[in-house]
Amino acid sequence: MSKSVDNLAKIKHSLTRRNRAEARFRWYGRIAIFIGLSAVAVLFVDIISKGHGAFQATYINLDVSYNQDVIGIDNLMDSTQLVAGDWQALSKTALRTKFPQVSGRSDKRELNNLLSSGAGFDLKDRLMANPLLLNETESIWILADDDIDTYYKSWLDGDAYAARLSEKQIGWIDELHQQGLIRLQLNTNLFTRGDSREPEQAGILGAVMGSILTLVLTLLLSFPIGVSAAIYLEEFAPKNKWTDFIEVNINNLAAVPSIIFGLLGLAIFINFFHVPRSVPIVGGLVLTLMTLPTIIITSRAAIKSVPPSIREAALGMGASKYQMVLHHVLPLALPGMLTGAIIGMAQALGETAPLLMIGMVAFIVDIPGSFTDPATVLPVQIFLWADSPERAFIEKTSAAIMVLLTFLIIMNTSAVWLRKRLERHW
Amino acid sequence: MSPANTDKPSMIKKAAAAKGMPMQNLEVDDHQVTVGQSFSDNAKMTMRNINVFYGDNQAIHDVSIDIAKNQVIAMIGPSGCGKSTFLRTLNRMNDTVEGCRVEGDIRMDGENLYAPKLDVVELRARVGMVFQKPNPFPKSIYDNVAYGAKIHGLADTRVDLDEIVENSLRKASLWKEVKERLHQPGTGLSGGQQQRLCIARAIAVSPEVILMDEPCSALDPIATARIEELIKELSENFTIAIVTHSMQQAARVSHRTAYFHLGKLIEVNPTEQVFTMPQHRLTEAYITGRFG
Numbered sequence: 086m087s088k089s090v091d092n093l094a095k096i097k098h099s100l101t102r103r104n105r106a107e108a109r110f111r112w113y114g115r116i117a118i119f120i121g122l123s124a125v126a127v128l129f130v131d132i133i134s135k136g137h138g139a140f141q142a143t144y145i146n147l148d149v150s151y152n153q154d155v156i157g158i159d160n161l162m163d164s165t166q167l168v169a170g171d172w173q174a175l176s177k178t179a180l181r182t183k184f185p186q187v188s189g190r191s192d193k194r195e196l197n198n199l200l201s202s203g204a205g206f207d208l209k210d211r212l213m214a215n216p217l218l219l220n221e222t223e224s225i226w227i228l229a230d231d232d233i234d235t236y237y238k239s240w241l242d243g244d245a246y247a248a249r250l251s252e253k254q255i256g257w258i259d260e261l262h263q264q265g266l267i268r269l270q271l272n273t274n275l276f277t278r279g280d281s282r283e284p285e286q287a288g289i290l291g292a293v294m295g296s297i298l299t300l301v302l303t304l305l306l307s308f309p310i311g312v313s314a315a316i317y318l319e320e321f322a323p324k325n326k327w328t329d330f331i332e333v334n335i336n337n338l339a340a341v342p343s344i345i346f347g348l349l350g351l352a353i354f355i356n357f358f359h360v361p362r363s364v365p366i367v368g369g370l371v372l373t374l375m376t377l378p379t380i381i382i383t384s385r386a387a388i389k390s391v392p393p394s395i396r397e398a399a400l401g402m403g404a405s406k407y408q409m410v411l412h413h414v415l416p417l418a419l420p421g422m423l424t425g426a427i428i429g430m431a432q433a434l435g436e437t438a439p440l441l442m443i444g445m446v447a448f449i450v451d452i453p454g455s456f457t458d459p460a461t462v463l464p465v466q467i468f469l470w471a472d473s474p475e476r477a478f479i480e481k482t483s484a485a486i487m488v489l490l491t492f493l494i495i496m497n498t499s500a501v502w503l504r505k506r507l508e509r510h511w
Numbered sequence: 512m513s514p515a516n517t518d519k520p521s522m523i524k525k526a527a528a529a530k531g532m533p534m535q536n537l538e539v540d541d542h543q544v545t546v547g548q549s550f551s552d553n554a555k556m557t558m559r560n561i562n563v564f565y566g567d568n569q570a571i572h573d574v575s576i577d578i579a580k581n582q583v584i585a586m587i588g589p590s591g592c593g594k595s596t597f598l599r600t601l602n603r604m605n606d607t608v609e610g611c612r613v614e615g616d617i618r619m620d621g622e623n624l625y626a627p628k629l630d631v632v633e634l635r636a637r638v639g640m641v642f643q644k645p646n647p648f649p650k651s652i653y654d655n656v657a658y659g660a661k662i663h664g665l666a667d668t669r670v671d672l673d674e675i676v677e678n679s680l681r682k683a684s685l686w687k688e689v690k691e692r693l694h695q696p697g698t699g700l701s702g703g704q705q706q707r708l709c710i711a712r713a714i715a716v717s718p719e720v721i722l723m724d725e726p727c728s729a730l731d732p733i734a735t736a737r738i739e740e741l742i743k744e745l746s747e748n749f750t751i752a753i754v755t756h757s758m759q760q761a762a763r764v765s766h767r768t769a770y771f772h773l774g775k776l777i778e779v780n781p782t783e784q785v786f787t788m789p790q791h792r793l794t795e796a797y798i799t800g801r802f803g
Contacts (some may be wrong), residue, residue, distance in 0.1 A: 324609055400607060401642070402659045402712065403635035412658075413648060496724035 136483025141227040142272035142285060145199060145261060147179040150222035151212050161216050172205035176227060184257060195251055199258075201228040226270060226424045231284040231477035233258065237267065246476070268275070275484060279450045280466065284477035287470070289485050291368045291452045294444070295365060295460030296434060298453060298491075302369025303376060303433050308426050310373070311380030315422075318381075319388040320410050339378035346375045347442025355443060362444035363459040371439045376429035383425025387418040420507035427500035433491050437464040463489045515788060537597035542736065546790045547780035548767075549738075551579035555720060555750040563605065564595055564787050570596045574776040576769060578720070583742060583751045585765035587758060589802060592775040594754045598722050601752065602638040620719070636663050639713035645705035647697035647712070652689050655697040655708055656680060659716035675715055683711035684741055697703040703734025708742060714749070721745065723753040727760065739764050758798055763785050770794045 153159055155174045158166040180196050181187065187196050201207075204227050211225070212218050212240040215322060229237070232249045247255060261267040300472030322328045350371035354360045360367045391414050399409040440446065445461050446469065454458035461469070463485060470482040550557075554577035563571035569595045575606050578584050578601075586594040596605065603624065605611045617624045624634060636659070656676045659665075666672035675691070678688040685707040689700070697708050707725055713721055723742070727735040742751060742764045755761050761768050761782065768785040770778045770793070778791045789795040796802060 392646075394642065394644055395648065397604070397607075398646040398709070398712075399640060399650060399658075401602070401604065401635060401640035402662070403632050403716065404662055405632050406660075408662055412662075417649065 139480040139484035141269040143234040144226035146266040149179045172209045176204040292466035296462040299368040300367035303372040315384030344438040347439030353393040372433040379429040384422045387421025551577040555580040559616040564612040566610040582766040585761035588771035592771040633635045639718035641723045653693040679711040679715035720750045
């Protein structure tokens with residue numbers, strides 16, 4: 086009797102200790118999650134606070150007269166004339182009409198620097214779209230230079246950054262501001278243009294297209310190859326020294342630093358097979374090598390998780406091994422395989438190092454339209470912009486990071502959604 | 512199911528001691544010969560000198576037995592005695608087990624089942640199997656039953672297939688319960704219904720022999736009774752080999768009973784005789800509950 090009372094006391098004593106240990110453990114978990122989430126929050130706040138400005142650009146309102154004598158053409162159909170035409174004269178004349186008092190070469194140059202160096206060509210595109218504007222005058226918002234843009238945004242925020250502007254330029258902007266002729270507008274260039282040396286004209290469409298083309302190729306190559314390899318290794322291959330060796334090496338491949346895959350791609354695809362440099366084909370091939378181990382490993386795990394009773398049932402019915410795999414194992418393993426593929430793709434989307442090795446780091450203005458056009462990808466574009474000296478590229482860089490993160494979030498969310506949906510579906 | 516590598520003789524001795532039974536010799540001597548009537552004049556399958564190995568472990572020692580046509584033969588014995596392994600040699604399901612090796616001569620209607628040119632796919636269409644745990648495919652009830660007919664190309668038209676499905680479900684006495692929901696998942700049925708669905712699936716390809724590996728061990732008594740009823744009905748048209756842990760079940764459904772002990776076939780006799788006048792001391796010890 087007294088012994089059992091004794092035991093009860095001991096159990097009670099140890100119980101408080103155990104409960105306290107458990108409570109402590111829970112708090113460790115909560116703190117760990119809090120640290121992780123706050124790191125993500127800091128990252129997002131930092132990037133968004135730096136990058137949100139890039140979604141707006143400064144525009145100046147001017148009266149432009151499309152005078153054919155100013156441009157130096159007489160026929161809009163004549164392409165040699167169009168090339169030779171002095172399109173910049175359109176914006177320059179418009180500025181001078183606005184500020185007639187400006188004289189002297191250096192003052193005029195400073196005045197011209199208010200507008201983007203591409204302003205004349207934007208006006209040309211506008212005229213080509215509406216030929217009836219020739220010899221007419223219209224009031225139009227014209228893209229400002231990046232230094233003006235940086236100054237105007239910082240001035241609006243109350244912390245003017247004027248290091249790259251002259252007193253006169255600041256005066257003109259003041260004047261324009263009082264007349265309501267300078268304002269921030271949605272920066273469509275960011276989403277419709279390729280890279281540029283001029284920050285105000287630089288966009289991410291080229292990099293986005295490059296990323297899409299590269300990833301499509303990566304998915305088309307790595308998913309079938311990875312899934313086939315996984316099925317063969319799991320279901321058909323004999324279990325012996327060789328398959329053990331292959332398994333170890335697949336796991337090794339998954340751990341190889343990605344830059345080495347870039348060197349491999351450079352040596353094999355470009356130097357040996359003479360695939361052109363900087364194109365999505367070679368990028369896709371290199372990223373395929375990189376994502377294959379991920380897809381093989383996740384697909385094998387998905388195949389392994391199919392209950393053996395289903396395999397037995399199918400074989401017991403007289404299904405061949407191939408039918409067993411195709412009819413029963415694959416449908417049940419597919420959600421896991423797709424999740425693995427999407428996670429692999431998300432990895433590939435964020436990959437930079439191997440692409441530097443195969444020339445996808447080139448400065449490419451044109452938007453790639455096919456797998457053989459020179460291209461760059463989003464993370465490399467971020468790298469390039471982060472490396473640029475112009476101050477206006479800071480916000481561009483953060484904006485590009487925001488776009489990249491958006492794509493990653495979409496892909497990871499769709500992986501979760503797809504898994505949930507397919508799992509319930511027979 | 513059962514721990515494969517435990518020391519079985521000592522386990523059995525301990526069990527016997529725990530039950531307060533007098534200790535007696537439960538070892539099998541190496542020269543054990545099967546007693547009783549192993550052979551049949553009306554044999555569907557004949558097995559001679561079967562040895563089965565898992566790697567270096569021998570699971571079945573020199574077993575010879577006949578399975579008579581349109582009869583139910585029950586295989587009983589303590590856990591790990593090799594009865595399931597033996598059953599799985601009959602449709603070569605052991606092929607799928609890594610390192611499993613079968614020696615000896617197994618014939619169905621005189622045809623060697625382990626002949627190199629024999630296709631296991633054809634064999635398994637002729638020898639169907641029902642497993643311990645109900646394992647319907649995660650597909651509709653209809654697709655479960657139709658699967659075998661589809662892969663073997665037994666039905667030419669949709670109407671034929673419908674007929675096969677209906678007949679199989681009727682034979683498995685499941686039709687009335689599921690005819691309104693043929694296109695709902697088979698995994699949504701109760702355990703007993705799932706097992707009858709698996710039986711319907713097996714008989715849909717009209718096999719000659721049906722193997723059942725403890726088909727009722729995961730079911731409640733009522734579902735068990737229905738399956739046993741079904742086995743009796745099926746034995747009119749099919750040859751059935753059933754492995755069971757329940758001696759009452761063996762007594763209720765089978766015509767002949769084979770008692771396995773430590774991988775050896777100890778005794779084969781008509782069921783009634785096994786349970787009333789066992790010939791071998793080990794059989795007697797087992798059915799009187801002295802171990803197992």
